[in-house]
Structures are given as C-alpha cells and as structure tokens.
Amino acid sequence: MGLNLLLLLAMVATNILSLYHLSTTMISTKPSPNPNPNPPVPDHLLRQLQTIRATINHLTRLQPNPTTTTTAAVPSDLLLYTQLSPIASACRHHPDLLHQYMNYTPFSPCPAISSAAAEPLILRGCHPLPRRRCFSSSKQPSSLPTNPFSPVPENSILWNNYKCKNLNCFNPDLGFDLKKEKTKFLSYKTDLDLPISQLTDIAKKLKNAAPLRLALDIGGGTGTFAAQMKQENVTVITTTMSLGAPYNEMAALRGLVPLHLPLQQRLPVFDGMLDLVRCGRAVNRWIPVQAMEFLLYDVDRVLRGGGLLWVDRFFGKAVDVEKVYGPLIGKLGYKKVKWAVGKKTDASGVKNGEVYLTALLQKPVSR
Numbered sequence: 443m444g445l446n447l448l449l450l451l452a453m454v455a456t457n458i459l460s461l462y463h464l465s466t467t468m469i470s471t472k473p474s475p476n477p478n479p480n481p482p483v484p485d486h487l488l489r490q491l492q493t494i495r496a497t498i499n500h501l502t503r504l505q506p507n508p509t510t511t512t513t514a515a516v517p518s519d520l521l522l523y524t525q526l527s528p529i530a531s532a533c534r535h536h537p538d539l540l541h542q543y544m545n546y547t548p549f550s551p552c553p554a555i556s557s558a559a560a561e562p563l564i565l566r567g568c569h570p571l572p573r574r575r576c577f578s579s580s581k582q583p584s585s586l587p588t589n590p591f592s593p594v595p596e597n598s599i600l601w602n603n604y605k606c607k608n609l610n611c612f613n614p615d616l617g618f619d620l621k622k623e624k625t626k627f628l629s630y631k632t633d634l635d636l637p638i639s640q641l642t643d644i645a646k647k648l649k650n651a652a653p654l655r656l657a658l659d660i661g662g663g664t665g666t667f668a669a670q671m672k673q674e675n676v677t678v679i680t681t682t683m684s685l686g687a688p689y690n691e692m693a694a695l696r697g698l699v700p701l702h703l704p705l706q707q708r709l710p711v712f713d714g715m716l717d718l719v720r721c722g723r724a725v726n727r728w729i730p731v732q733a734m735e736f737l738l739y740d741v742d743r744v745l746r747g748g749g750l751l752w753v754d755r756f757f758g759k760a761v762d763v764e765k766v767y768g769p770l771i772g773k774l775g776y777k778k779v780k781w782a783v784g785k786k787t788d789a790s791g792v793k794n795g796e797v798y799l800t801a802l803l804q805k806p807v808s809r
C-alpha cells in the first residue's frame with residue numbers, strides 16, 4: 443500500500459511538472475517569429491510522458507478493483523518486481539496463475555499451491571518467472587550416486603507433485619528405468635540410429651574437426667544423453683520440464699545439469715559457445731512450424747562454427763518431412779553429414795503415413 447501511494451504521488455508530481463514544462467515551452471516560443479506553428483517538444487519530455495503513461499496503464503491493470511470482492515489482491519512482491527525487472531509479456535495473459543504463484547508470505551515457506559503454478563506458467567510462455575522471497579521445500583538425499591546410471595535415492599523426490607509415488611510406477615520408456623537407460627545411444631540397429639561411438643568418430647574425422655566438449659540436449663528428459671556423454675568426458679546440459687514426472691529431479695540426482703526451460707524460450711547460452719546440440723523426442727512436429735524455425739535459428743546461434751546439430755528421430759507425415767521440415771532445416775545451410783529417413787512402424791505411424799528423420803548436420807565454419 444505504501445509503495446503504491448508513493449508511486450501515485452511520484453506520478454502526479456511528474457505529471458504536473460511535465461505539464462508546467464510543456465506550457466512554459468509553448469508560451470516562451472509563442473512570440474518568436476518562427477513560421478512553424480507547432481514548436482518542437484523536447485525529446486526528453488516526450489520520453490518522460492511516455493514513461494508516465496505506461497506506468498499509469500501498468501498500475502491500473504494491476505490495481506485490485508475495490509468494488510469487486512472476487513479479484514484477489516495483487517501480491518505486493520509482484521508489484522515490486524515489475525519495478526525491478528521486466529516480466530515476460532505472456533505472463534499478463536494468465537493473471538490468475540501469476541497471482542497464485544506470487545501469493546505467499548515473504549520470508550516464510552512457499553505455499554505448495556503457489557509453487558505448483560510455476561510450471562503451468564512457464565509452459566504458457568511466462569518465462570522467466572519473477573523471483574520470490576520464500577523458502578521452497580526440499581529434502582536431503584540419503585545418498586547420492588557417483589555414476590549417472592546407479593540407483594538414485596528416490597525418497598528425496600517431493601512426490602506430492604506427482605500422481606506416481608515412486609520411480610517404478612512410470613512407463614519404462616520415460617527414462618526412469620536406469621537399467622534400460624544404460625543401453626541407450628550405444629547400439630546401431632537401423633539407419634536412424636547414431637550411436638555415440640559413431641558420433642564421436644564422425645566428429646573427429648570431419649573437415650574442420652574440433653573436439654566435442656560442450657553440448658546441449660534440448661528436451662532431454664532425465665538426462666540419459668548427458669549421462670552417456672559424461673563417460674566420454676563431454677559436458678552436456680539438458681533442458682527439461684517436470685511435466686507429470688520428476689525429470690528435472692532425476693537428472694539432478696544423477697549428477698547431470700537440468701535446465702528448467704520450455705521449448706519456446708531463448709536458449710540461455712551465449713552465441714557460438716557449443717560444439718553440439720541434440721534435438722530429441724521433445725522437438726517434433728507438434729511444435730508449430732514457425733516456432734520450430736525460431737528454435738532452429740536459436741540453435742544456430744549457440745553453435746560454434748563447425749559445430750554439429752543432431753536431429754534425433756524427428757517424426758511427421760512423410761510428405762511434411764519432405765516438403766516442410768526438410769527444407770526448413772535446409773535453410774540453415776548446414777552440411778549434411780547424415781540424413782536418414784525411415785518408416786515409423788508403430789500403429790499411429792502406419793495409420794498416418796509417418797516417417798522418422800535422423801540428421802547430423804555441420805554448421806558452416808564461416809558465413
């Protein structure tokens with residue numbers, strides 16, 4: 443309340459000041475022989491007025507309406523945060539979720555319902571989220587494995603966020619069965635596979651070869667690609683959500699780096715930093731084509747010259763892969779090191795005439 447009053451006072455004061463400024467400018471220029479009937483308004487005043495207008499709009503949007511009792515009061519930390527750092531504009535479209543997320547008592551434990559709103563907000567494009575001043579719950583793991591394929595202490599996962607209450611409950615394809623994970627990325631059964639031994643071999647033999655040291659796995663689930671690459675002494679960071687299952691928690695328990703990042707978010711990596719980017723199952727035809735284009739160009743941004751893009755089993759209708767996605771990837775102008783298309787033979791694949799595409803592409807060294 444105090445903060446709002448202060449802001450309001452400041453606004454009124456600056457308004458009066460600006461009006462005074464404007465009127466004096468006009469009066470003083472009136473008697474001049476200048477033929478221009480509209481004397482120019484100084485730029486800094488225009489900017490000031492714009493700022494004031496934006497602030498008023500902003501506050502009127504956020505001010506709780508005193509006549510309606512259904513609107514929850516705006517959490518003061520949210521108001522404060524809007525002054526400190528800009529919130530992603532998509533947050534504005536989900537005020538209820540945002541209020542739920544920011545509704546907590548500062549310096550106390552964060553309410554579970556408040557924290558539960560974080561991922562739905564991120565998935566709706568509200569990212570980065572505002573920071574909060576409360577204590578999120580966490581547990582101390584009983585023991586931590588030194589190998590990313592050893593069993594993890596699952597009692598350190600906060601299970602109340604999930605329907606399942608232990609790791610065995612999940613479908614073994616989701617990445618929580620570490621015995622099964624241990625065999626992934628190692629074998630070659632069809633042309634769609636690119637085992638790690640082959641990948642590192644190719645990387646060494648390529649023209650302009652440089653070692654693979656740093657990589658990013660986009661939508662990498664529980665981090666198994668990072669785990670396998672760790673054995674090769676390659677550092678892989680994994681972007682992953684915890685949608686319905688503790689993917690972030692699992693990756694962290696395995697000693698891998700999970701980035702809680704949705705697919706539509708700009709990659710938090712500087713330009714030209716990475717040797718390899720892998721797009722796995724999460725990156726697929728369910729992403730709108732235009733969003734996919736932005737994603738691919740952001741991948742290009744973070745890859746170093748001569749770096750590698752691995753599109754791992756992308757799937758779609760055969761005609762779309764040929765006419766839409768193939769050309770989309772082609773726009774990057776990368777060298778095709780591997781380009782394999784194969785029929786998707788499961789029920790929905792056969793029904794919809796779908797194919798898989800596995801591609802390994804090298805970014806040009808210079809443009």
Ligand SMILES: *[C@@H]1O[C@H](CO)[C@@H](O)[C@H](O)[C@H]1NC(C)=O
Nearest residue numbers: 642670671672673674675676
């Ligand atoms: C990874 O690094 C360790 C320690 O330096 C070394 O012993 C091992 O041979 C390396 N592994 C590979 C695949 O390069």
